Amino acid sequence: MARLVVVSNRVPVPSAKGGTAAAGGLAVALEAALKSRGGLWFGWSGKTSGDREIEWLEIRDHGNVTYAVADLNRRDVDEYYTGFANRALWPLCHYRLDLTDFSRKDMAGYFRVNRSFARLLAPLLRPDDLIWVHDYHLIPLAAELRHMGVKNRIGFFHHIPWPPADVLSTLPVHDTIMRGLAAYDLVGFQTDYDVENFAGCMIREGFGKSLGHGWFESYGHKFQVGNFAIGIDTQTFVAMAEEGMKNSIVKRTCDSLRNCDLVIGVDRLDYSKGIGQRIEAFSRFCEMSPSAKGQVTFLQITPKSRSEVPEYAQMQRDIAELTGRVNGSLGDVDWTPIRYVNKTLGRGALAGLYRIAKAGLVTPLRDGMNLVAKEYVAAQDPTDPGVLVLSRFAGAAREMDGALIVNPYDVEATANAIGRAISMPVEARRERYNSMMPKLLEHDVAAWCRDFLDVLSANEEFEPEAGLR
Numbered sequence: 001m002a003r004l005v006v007v008s009n010r011v012p013v014p015s016a017k018g019g020t021a022a023a024g025g026l027a028v029a030l031e032a033a034l035k036s037r038g039g040l041w042f043g044w045s046g047k048t049s050g051d052r053e054i055e056w057l058e059i060r061d062h063g064n065v066t067y068a069v070a071d072l073n074r075r076d077v078d079e080y081y082t083g084f085a086n087r088a089l090w091p092l093c094h095y096r097l098d099l100t101d102f103s104r105k106d107m108a109g110y111f112r113v114n115r116s117f118a119r120l121l122a123p124l125l126r127p128d129d130l131i132w133v134h135d136y137h138l139i140p141l142a143a144e145l146r147h148m149g150v151k152n153r154i155g156f157f158h159h160i161p162w163p164p165a166d167v168l169s170t171l172p173v174h175d176t177i178m179r180g181l182a183a184y185d186l187v188g189f190q191t192d193y194d195v196e197n198f199a200g201c202m203i204r205e206g207f208g209k210s211l212g213h214g215w216f217e218s219y220g221h222k223f224q225v226g227n228f229a230i231g232i233d234t235q236t237f238v239a240m241a242e243e244g245m246k247n248s249i250v251k252r253t254c255d256s257l258r259n260c261d262l263v264i265g266v267d268r269l270d271y272s273k274g275i276g277q278r279i280e281a282f283s284r285f286c287e288m289s290p291s292a293k294g295q296v297t298f299l300q301i302t303p304k305s306r307s308e309v310p311e312y313a314q315m316q317r318d319i320a321e322l323t324g325r326v327n328g329s330l331g332d333v334d335w336t337p338i339r340y341v342n343k344t345l346g347r348g349a350l351a352g353l354y355r356i357a358k359a360g361l362v363t364p365l366r367d368g369m370n371l372v373a374k375e376y377v378a379a380q381d382p383t384d385p386g387v388l389v390l391s392r393f394a395g396a397a398r399e400m401d402g403a404l405i406v407n408p409y410d411v412e413a414t415a416n417a418i419g420r421a422i423s424m425p426v427e428a429r430r431e432r433y434n435s436m437m438p439k440l441l442e443h444d445v446a447a448w449c450r451d452f453l454d455v456l457s458a459n460e461e462f463e464p465e466a467g468l469r
């Protein structure tokens with residue numbers, strides 16, 4: 001079997017003692033994928049090292065995975081990560097033109113860092129390696145590797161939404177971004193909507209033509225595009241949730257609830273997650289249901305994220321203020337409606353908290369997939385499961401038909417859905433849970449990885465009949 005080389009912006013290198021660094025959904029998924037197959041994981045260490053140029057790698061073996069990571073200097077972090085990736089591409093892909101801040105300097109930094117990564121990665125590659133690049137930070141990487149003579153098969157997975165042509169074309173260098181994607185052999189998206197949007201950008205903006213069955217030709221290169229919804233390590237998470245009931249944080253939470261029902265939300269502090277609208281909806285629910293007073297508590301766990309980006313720093317202040325206002329006006333001496341926690345909790349504690357929560361609120365304004373939605377369902381007790389309230393704008397809504405699907409911009413409707421979730425009879429809850437769980441077990445992270453890599457390794461030549469899902 002060919003060696004797998006995974007490239008992602010952040011690489012959670014396990015500590016010398018063997019523990020894993022704190023990781024986001026993507027890192028957890030890739031960790032699970034690499035664990036079973038072994039291979040090389042290349043990317044940024046997450047560390048900023050003064051002014052030093054990126055010219056050396058730290059390489060460490062851990063189990064069957066070799067980690068190769070580079071530090072970035074201050075300027076690279078500012079321009080490549082904070083600037084172009086998180087102030088231009090991120091808001092653009094989440095349809096937030098109002099927050100998109102394009103700068104030519106940042107764009108130059110973005111391409112410079114991708115070139116440096118390609119220069120460091122190329123000498124580590126073997127001729128038959130399968131290379132799998134992840135996330136919007138690294139779109140130009142394949143083109144840079146090709147310039148250096150790398151002939152391996154290279155796939156790209158876009159974890160976040162792909163916008164429609166009208167939105168993408170507001171980015172002054174959108175043609176270079178499209179050209180970067182066309183240099184891959186396979187480009188994967190989370191949903192059929194993202195694939196449609198990408199095809200629209202390709203064809204309507206005149207960058208290439210469709211050859212049918214997911215194949216495109218652009219800039220003289222034929223490549224495949226497909227929909228590969230990411231999954232979670234379902235069985236492991238089920239076991240983690242059962243075990244999580246013994247976790248001290250979960251026990252403390254249970255004790256402190258004193259028979260109050262728990263509603264939970266877990267998100268990075270990001271404007272795409274709809275946290276403000278969700279708090280408004282919970283507040284509205286409390287106003288509409290006098291019996292909720294003292295009987296329901298909403299726990300929103302929100303680790304701080306990308307605080308160096310001004311829009312995130314502003315949001316941090318806005319959410320803290322909103323939470324304070326709602327608690328001040330609705331709370332009582334013995335009841336706090338919203339518990340707002342800016343901490344990163346361990347996955348065991350989170351799994352246990354999901355299990356004790358009667359409702360999970362996953363209401364992003366736009367999201368590629370949202371693995372919290374899948375984890376919340378996987379964590380439930382099958383005999384007495386909680387209810388998932390899910391935004392129609394999360395990729396997960398394309399699969400999770402047992403959730404209460406809401407429009408997060410509609411505060412009133414989301415408030416009603418919270419009420420419905422909390423008071424739903426157990427038979428209806430079980431029915432919803434049973435309609436989702438088999439899919440979560442079947443389309444888990446291992447299946448996602450296998451499906452993508454099977455297509456990547458098979459698509460050597462354009463075959464018009466070789467269709468994708």
Ligand code: F6P
Pocket residue numbers: 010023024025026027135159160268305306
């Ligand atoms: O795909 C979204 C993503 O970029 C993931 O790579 C990552 O887990 C998450 O967002 C957090 O982002 P950051 O690395 O900027 O903290």
